[in-house]
Amino acid sequence: MNRRSTRRSFLRAVGAGLATLPFVNMLGDSVARADGEELPLKFVTIYHPHGISAEYWAMRAGDTETSFDIAYENCSLQPFDDPATYGRSFKDKILLVEGIDHLSNANGHDSAGTILTGSRIDGKKPLNISLDQFLAVEKGLGADTRITSVALGVGNDATEAGQTLSFGAGGAPLPKIIDPAEAFNLLFAGLVVGDDPEAQARAARQRELGQSVIDFVRGDINRLRPRLAAAEQQKLDQHLTSLRELEKQIAGPAAGGPACAIPPKPDASKFPHLKQYNGGEPYFDAITDAHVDLLAQALACGVTRFGTLFMNDLAYEGNPLGLPADNHGSVAHTYDASPVGKGGWPGDGKPETWVPLAKFNRYSYSKIARLMQRLDELGALDSTLIYASSDMGNPSMHSTRNVPTLLAGGANGKFRMGRRIKLRADCPPDAPFCSEADATFTPTTNSRILVSIAQAFGVEVESFGSQPDPKLTTGALSELT
Numbered sequence: 280m281n282r283r284s285t286r287r288s289f290l291r292a293v294g295a296g297l298a299t300l301p302f303v304n305m306l307g308d309s310v311a312r313a314d315g316e317e318l319p320l321k322f323v324t325i326y327h328p329h330g331i332s333a334e335y336w337a338m339r340a341g342d343t344e345t346s347f348d349i350a351y352e353n354c355s356l357q358p359f360d361d362p363a364t365y366g367r368s369f370k371d372k373i374l375l376v377e378g379i380d381h382l383s384n385a386n387g388h389d390s391a392g393t394i395l396t397g398s399r400i401d402g403k404k405p406l407n408i409s410l411d412q413f414l415a416v417e418k419g420l421g422a423d424t425r426i427t428s429v430a431l432g433v434g435n436d437a438t439e440a441g442q443t444l445s446f447g448a449g450g451a452p453l454p455k456i457i458d459p460a461e462a463f464n465l466l467f468a469g470l471v472v473g474d475d476p477e478a479q480a481r482a483a484r485q486r487e488l489g490q491s492v493i494d495f496v497r498g499d500i501n502r503l504r505p506r507l508a509a510a511e512q513q514k515l516d517q518h519l520t521s522l523r524e525l526e527k528q529i530a531g532p533a534a535g536g537p538a539c540a541i542p543p544k545p546d547a548s549k550f551p552h553l554k555q556y557n558g559g560e561p562y563f564d565a566i567t568d569a570h571v572d573l574l575a576q577a578l579a580c581g582v583t584r585f586g587t588l589f590m591n592d593l594a595y596e597g598n599p600l601g602l603p604a605d606n607h608g609s610v611a612h613t614y615d616a617s618p619v620g621k622g623g624w625p626g627d628g629k630p631e632t633w634v635p636l637a638k639f640n641r642y643s644y645s646k647i648a649r650l651m652q653r654l655d656e657l658g659a660l661d662s663t664l665i666y667a668s669s670d671m672g673n674p675s676m677h678s679t680r681n682v683p684t685l686l687a688g689g690a691n692g693k694f695r696m697g698r699r700i701k702l703r704a705d706c707p708p709d710a711p712f713c714s715e716a717d718a719t720f721t722p723t724t725n726s727r728i729l730v731s732i733a734q735a736f737g738v739e740v741e742s743f744g745s746q747p748d749p750k751l752t753t754g755a756l757s758e759l760t
Contacts, residue, residue, distance in 0.1 A: 394670070405440060
């Protein structure tokens with residue numbers, strides 16, 4: 280038997296009779312693994328705010344590519360080597376990359392839009408599609424899952440370039456979900472209706488009603504389309520894509536297909552307020568945990584292969600990190616770096632400003648470690664690639680150079696994990712303070728990360744992103760493999 284068909288054959292054999300049993304889908308993964316089948320690669324991108332305290336993140340004297348310490352005092356990367364908290368060390372499942380630039384041509388805070396697009400920001404939006412949507416939608420890699428892709432956020436549902444990660448064709452921003460209960464409904468509601476005939480009939484009626492509405496709207500769109508200009512037709516095509524996504528969701532699981540272990544619906548009482556500046560801040564930690572757990576379960580169950588999570592800070596009085604209430608103004612902006620955190624510029628900086636930012640960075644990485652722990656428990660970490668970054672490197676300078684870049688998970692062996700990589704400097708030794716306008720400026724952009732990820736998914740692209748010089752968006756980052 281072809282090994283790639285092992286999992287599919289097992290799930291067909293299980294059949295509808297066991298459709299309500301938990302963990303059947305993951306059991307199918309176990310059977311596939313036992314037979315040597317490679318599970319589909321999954322991709323999660325995570326944004327964390329406020330740049331990095333480089334003094335407690337960068338390679339130190341004595342570190343090498345494969346031998347490095349991340350458990351020392353104040354190190355922001357401690358969660359990845361903390362078995363007591365996360366059940367095991369994930370040091371062998373991380374790949375840290377120093378020297379990646381986000382050439383957004385924008386204020387540092389608007390540069391989150393460059394993380395997945397590799398694009399300059401023009402008019403508060405990038406110039407091209409984000410990699411998650413390129414893979415999931417344009418290349419059809421999300422077509423066989425119930426949810427093509429999911430975008431989650433904490434505290435802010437805005438969609439301009441600095442507030443989200445996922446963008447459709449032409450850089451059109453996609454909405455993100457900030458309510459874990461809503462995220463649960465999208466990912467899991469109606470996925471399993473059980474053996475109760477009344478529940479099954481009710482689900483069938485809901486599917487029929489939803490399909491009839493979709494058919495009516497699709498008919499209207501198709502009647503209207505020939506009368507519109509090309510630009511307006513493109514917008515209608517985006518609506519048709521959205522309709523196809525809804526159609527997949529209301530269809531429910533395929534006949535005879537296995538059930539997924541449905542997690543408990545998030546307890547809304549743990550986050551009575553959701554939005555930033557509207558009382559939501561004290562609940563951001565609980566919201567983040569709920570999103571992380573739902574995302575892990577959805578990936579492990581095969582509900583989706585592509586997800587993004589846009590995290591937030593803990594800017595409120597009495598936050599659990601003991602930081603000032605204004606994480607932005609009183610932590611990120613007061614960071615006074617040593618040369619390691621400001622591109623070699625002279626000056627010792629102020630060590631007392633490094634620790635608060637490192638503490639916040641460690642908090643952000645703790646959520647990524649939580650995701651890795653959940654995926655590991657569910658048997659999905661080895662087939663998942665996590666890409667985590669911020670919008671800036673040095674936040675007090677609003678610098679988009681040397682942004683913290685983390686790849687994590689097993690990535691189906693496409694990247695060599697358990698390493699630290701320090702890329703060449705943007706500027707030559709005899710001109711260490713060159714600017715983007717100088718001929719001596721030779722950055723390594725995050726486009727090369729994106730090309731490498733696309734190739735890991737089997738998509739043969741050589742460039743990704745939009746920059747004035749095509750060389751900035753061309754080529755995979757060979758150091759990853």
